[in-house]
Amino acid sequence: MATDSIEAPLIEAKGLVKAYPARDRPGGVFQAVAGLDFHVGRGEAFGFLGPNGAGKSSTMRMLGCVSPATAGSLRILGMDPARDGRRIRARLGVVPQEDALDTELTVRENLLMYGHYFGIPRRVINERATRLLDFAQLVDKAGDRVEALSGGMRRRLTIARSLINEPEILLLDEPTTGLDPQARHVLWDRLFRLKQQGVTLLLTTHYMDEAEQLCDRLVVMDKGLIADEGSPRELIERHSTREVLELRFRLDEQEQAAEKVRALVGARDGERMEVLPDRLLVYTPDGEAALAAVTSERLAPITALVRRSTLEDVFLRLTGRSLTD
Amino acid sequence: MPMFLREFSAWMRRYRRTWRSTIVVSVANPLLFLLAIGAGLGRLVDPASLNGVSYLAFFAPGMLAAAAMQNAYIESAFVVHSALHRERGYVVAAATPLEPRDIMGGHLLFIAFRIATSALAFTVVMVAFGAARSPWVVLAVPAALLTGLAFATPLAAWAVTVERFATLNTVFRFVLMPMYLLSGTFFTLDAVPGWLRPVAYVLPLWHGVDLCRTLSLGTATPLTSLIHVGYLTVLAVGGVAAALVTYRRHLHF
Numbered sequence: 001m002a003t004d005s006i007e008a009p010l011i012e013a014k015g016l017v018k019a020y021p022a023r024d025r026p027g028g029v030f031q032a033v034a035g036l037d038f039h040v041g042r043g044e045a046f047g048f049l050g051p052n053g054a055g056k057s058s059t060m061r062m063l064g065c066v067s068p069a070t071a072g073s074l075r076i077l078g079m080d081p082a083r084d085g086r087r088i089r090a091r092l093g094v095v096p097q098e099d100a101l102d103t104e105l106t107v108r109e110n111l112l113m114y115g116h117y118f119g120i121p122r123r124v125i126n127e128r129a130t131r132l133l134d135f136a137q138l139v140d141k142a143g144d145r146v147e148a149l150s151g152g153m154r155r156r157l158t159i160a161r162s163l164i165n166e167p168e169i170l171l172l173d174e175p176t177t178g179l180d181p182q183a184r185h186v187l188w189d190r191l192f193r194l195k196q197q198g199v200t201l202l203l204t205t206h207y208m209d210e211a212e213q214l215c216d217r218l219v220v221m222d223k224g225l226i227a228d229e230g231s232p233r234e235l236i237e238r239h240s241t242r243e244v245l246e247l248r249f250r251l252d253e254q255e256q257a258a259e260k261v262r263a264l265v266g267a268r269d270g271e272r273m274e275v276l277p278d279r280l281l282v283y284t285p286d287g288e289a290a291l292a293a294v295t296s297e298r299l300a301p302i303t304a305l306v307r308r309s310t311l312e313d314v315f316l317r318l319t320g321r322s323l324t325d
Numbered sequence: 326m327p328m329f330l331r332e333f334s335a336w337m338r339r340y341r342r343t344w345r346s347t348i349v350v351s352v353a354n355p356l357l358f359l360l361a362i363g364a365g366l367g368r369l370v371d372p373a374s375l376n377g378v379s380y381l382a383f384f385a386p387g388m389l390a391a392a393a394m395q396n397a398y399i400e401s402a403f404v405v406h407s408a409l410h411r412e413r414g415y416v417v418a419a420a421t422p423l424e425p426r427d428i429m430g431g432h433l434l435f436i437a438f439r440i441a442t443s444a445l446a447f448t449v450v451m452v453a454f455g456a457a458r459s460p461w462v463v464l465a466v467p468a469a470l471l472t473g474l475a476f477a478t479p480l481a482a483w484a485v486t487v488e489r490f491a492t493l494n495t496v497f498r499f500v501l502m503p504m505y506l507l508s509g510t511f512f513t514l515d516a517v518p519g520w521l522r523p524v525a526y527v528l529p530l531w532h533g534v535d536l537c538r539t540l541s542l543g544t545a546t547p548l549t550s551l552i553h554v555g556y557l558t559v560l561a562v563g564g565v566a567a568a569l570v571t572y573r574r575h576l577h578f
Contacts, residue, residue: 066420068577085424100412102339103412116331116335117332117421
C-alpha cells in the first residue's frame with residue numbers, strides 16, 4: 001500500500017467541464033459536466049452514480065478520449081487526451097451503452113475485427129479471441145451470427161471485445177441496463193474477476209445494487225456536479241441511518257398519516273422522514289422500534305418494511321430526488 | 326500500416342458477408358436499365374437523330390456515370406449515416422486508436438472500391454453488348470470512379486452531420502433524381518430548352534456523363550475532357566476537405 005500512495009493516480013480530473021450548445025436556446029450553452037474533481041488509482045473499481053442527465057455519459061466520453069474537455073484538466077495514464085488520444089485509447093477498453101456489435105458477422109469475427117483496429121498481430125488476436133470467448137462463456141456461440149444472441153450474451157461479447165487489447169482501464173457505460181436479473185449477476189461475476197486480475201474499472205450506473213456490488217469508491221453525480229464521494233459504506237454512514245422503515249398507506253390517507261408520522265419522528269432521536277409519492281420512508285437506527293411507535297399511534301399502514309439503508313437513500317438525501325425519476 | 330487501412334479492412338471484412346446483396350443494387354439494376362431502355366426502348370430512336378450512333382451506344386455510358394452517382398449516394402449517404410446512428414461502426418472504431426480522419430479515409434477508400442468494381446462490371450457488360458465504340462472505353466472506368474467520388478466525398482461530409490434519416494431521402498428525391506434526369510443520361514442536351522442548358526452544365530453528373538460518353542464513343546477531346554476531370558476533381562477534393570472537419574466534429578464531440 002505504501003507504494004500506491006506514491007504512484008501517480010491512473011486518472012486525474014481537475015475542474016473538468018463539458019459544455020454543449022444549448023438546443024432550446026440559440027447561442028446558449030448547456031453544461032453537461034459542470035466541474036468535476038476526482039482521481040482513480042490502479043486496480044480500483046470506481047463508479048459514477050446518478051440519474052439520467054447527470055453528466056455520467058459525457059464524463060465517460062471524455063475519459064474515452066472521444067470528447068475534448070471544454071475546460072479543466074484531465075490526465076489519463078499520465079497523458080493528456082487532447083494530445084495523446086491515440087496512445088491512451090490503445091490502452092483503454094470501452095464498453096458502450098449500445099453494444100454496437102456487427103450483427104452480420106459471427107461472434108468470433110467481431111473479436112477479430114476489433115483486434116485488427118489495434119494493430120495486434122493476427123496470431124495474437126486469435127489466441128486472445130479464444131481465451132476471451134471462454135471468459136465470456138460464449139465458446140459454443142463462436143461461429144454464430146451476433147443476430148442470434150440474447151441481450152446478456154451480446155453484453156458479454158461487448159465486454160470480451162473491449163478486452164482484446166488487454167486494456168489497463170475498462171470504461172463501462174451502464175453495463176447492465178436492460179438485462180434480466182440473472183444476466184446481470186453473470187455479468188457482475190465477470191467484472192469482478194477482471195477487477196481481481198488488476199484491471200481498473202470505471203463504470204456509470206443508475207442501479208444502486210450494481211454500485212454496491214462492484215465499486216470500491218464512487219461519486220454521486222447530479223446536474224453535472226459531484227454531490228459526494230466515498231465508498232458505498234462510507235456514503236451510507238455519512239448520509240443515512242442504519243435502517244429504513246418503509247410505510248405504505250392508502251393513497252387518500254397518506255397525507256394525514258404523513259403528518260402524524262412526522263410528529264412522531266420529530267420527537268424521537270436520530271430519526272427523520274422522507275415523503276415519496278407512494279410511500280413514507282422513516283430513517284432510523286432501529287426500524288423495529290420505529291414501527292412499534294407507529295403502530296402504537298394507531299396508524300395502520302397497508303405494508304411496513306424494515307430494511308438496511310442503501311445508496312438509493314444516500315442519493316435521495318443528497319439530491320432530494322429518487323434515482324429512477 | 327497507416328491507420329486508415331485498418332478501417333478499410335474492417336469494411337472489407339463486412340463486405341465479404343454482404344457482397345451478394347449489393348450486387349443486385351449496384352450491378353443488376355443498371356443492367357436491367359441497359360436492357361430495357363438501351364436495347365428495348367432504344368430501338369424506337371432513329372440513329373440519325375444521334376449523329377449515326379445507336380441509342381444503346383449513346384445511353385449505356387451515360388448510365389455508367391449515373392449508376393456511379395447512385396452507388397455513391399447509397400454508400401456515402403445511407404451507410405455513413407447508419408455507421409454513426411444505427412449500426413454504429415464509426416462509434417466503435419472511434420474508441421480505438423483511430424482518429425476521425427482515419428475512419429473517414431478508410432471508409433472513403435472502401436466506397437471508392439465499391440464504385441470502381443461496379444463501374445468495371447458495368448463496363449465489361451457494355452462492351453459485351455457491343456455498346457462501346459472506342460477502345461478509349463477503358464478510361465470510362467476511372468472516369469466513372471471520379472464521377473462517383475465527386476458525389477461520395479461531399480455526401481459523406483454531409484451525411485455524418487445529419488441526424489434524421491428522413492433528411493437523406495428528401496435530398497435523394499429532390500436533388501439526386503432531378504439531376505439524374507437533367508444531366509443528359511437519357512437524351513442529348515440539344516433536346517432541352519436553351520435556357521435550361523446552362524443549368525445542366527453546372528450539374529456534376531452532366532460532366533461525368535459527357536466524359537464517360539465521349540470516351541466510349543471515341544469523340545473525347547483533350548480540352549473538354551480536362552474541364553470535366555477538373556470540375557469533378559475539385560468536388561471530390563473539396564468533399565474530402567469538408568469531411569475532415571465534419572468527421573472530427575461529429576465523432577469527437
